[in-house]
Each structure stands twice: as structure tokens, then as C-alpha cells.
Amino acid sequence: MAIREILKMGDERLLRVAQPVTQFNTPALHALLQDLNDTMLAANGAGLAAPQIGVDLQVVVFGSGEVNPRYPDAPAVPYTVLINPVLTPLREDQEEGWEGCLSVPGLRGMVPRFTHLRYQGFDPQGQPIERTVEGFHARVVQHECDHLIGVLYPMRVRDFSRFGYTEVLFPGLDDADD
Numbered sequence: 001m002a003i004r005e006i007l008k009m010g011d012e013r014l015l016r017v018a019q020p021v022t023q024f025n026t027p028a029l030h031a032l033l034q035d036l037n038d039t040m041l042a043a044n045g046a047g048l049a050a051p052q053i054g055v056d057l058q059v060v061v062f063g064s065g066e067v068n069p070r071y072p073d074a075p076a077v078p079y080t081v082l083i084n085p086v087l088t089p090l091r092e093d094q095e096e097g098w099e100g101c102l103s104v105p106g107l108r109g110m111v112p113r114f115t116h117l118r119y120q121g122f123d124p125q126g127q128p129i130e131r132t133v134e135g136f137h138a139r140v141v142q143h144e145c146d147h148l149i150g151v152l153y154p155m156r157v158r159d160f161s162r163f164g165y166t167e168v169l170f171p172g173l174d175d176a177d178d
Helices: 027-042 135-149
Strands: 047-049 059-064 077-089 094-101 104-114 116-122 128-134 163-165
Touching: 027 047, 027 059, 047 135, 059 135, 077 135, 094 135, 104 135, 116 135, 128 135
Parallel strands: none
Antiparallel strands: 047 059, 059 077, 077 116, 094 104, 104 163, 116 128
């Protein structure tokens, strides 16, 4: 359908709590999902949340192919549409890892995330989804779902000596569009 503008940190719309989807399998929902997918792929993203394109709904898409130029060492994550998500950490342990965001271009930060979790929600037809995940997959879904509660990853950075410009932290990484 369309590649949409991705809102940048500082835009107040990114700080809102998104509303739940109440109607599934509608033309409007399918158009939104197509726009999210097209926009994420055009930006080489690992995920995108509806609030990042100015839509105040609890909808995220995420997933990566075999190699994502922004995360070249990360394992593949299956493409997923997740609506009205609920995340449940399965362990208390967290792991720090580098994150970037299409709404925070050109920067990366070390962010703690739960290592194992269950996520639940719905697919576009309103059918339940439930998965237990770990590692990069768990990190990606937590990052995207944070957008639904108005949280950007820099808000979770604990040590700002490990936050900076991608070109300085990782010379040579193809991250111009972050």
C-alpha cells in the first residue's frame, strides 16, 4: 500500500498509550498492516509498531529474514503480526544488548530485557496467538511492545556511556537509516 513516515523521538505521539483493537479482519486493519510491513521493510527494520507511524492502536509487526543489515549477527525471527499483546516474563533474569530504533535514527544503546517470555495476543483475523520465546526474538517483541505504552528504548538505558551514535560505536555497520 504505502511507505509511511516514521515518527522520530521528540514527537509527543510516541509517548501515548495505544488503544486496543476492537475489530479484526477489517479493510482498515489490513491496510494498516500492509503499511506497517511496507514501511518496516523499506527501512530495514526488525519491527515496527503502529504508534511509530502515528496510528494509536496496539498493533506491532516484527520479524527478520536470514540477515538484517541493521542486525547482521542476530538470528532470524519469524514474521509476526501481534495485536493487543500481553507479555509475561518467564524468568527474572535480564540480559543487556544493543538496540536501535527507526524512531531514534543513528543511535544505539545498551538495553536490559527479559531473556525468556511468553507473548499473547491476536492475529489479523482475531485468532489467538501464544508463543514462548527467548534471546533476540524476546528482545524484539519487548522493544516493539514498549512503543504501545509510550516507551522508547533510550528510556530503558541504564548506563549512558553505552549509548551513542551508531557510526561511532560500530564503524562500518550499514545503519544510515537506523
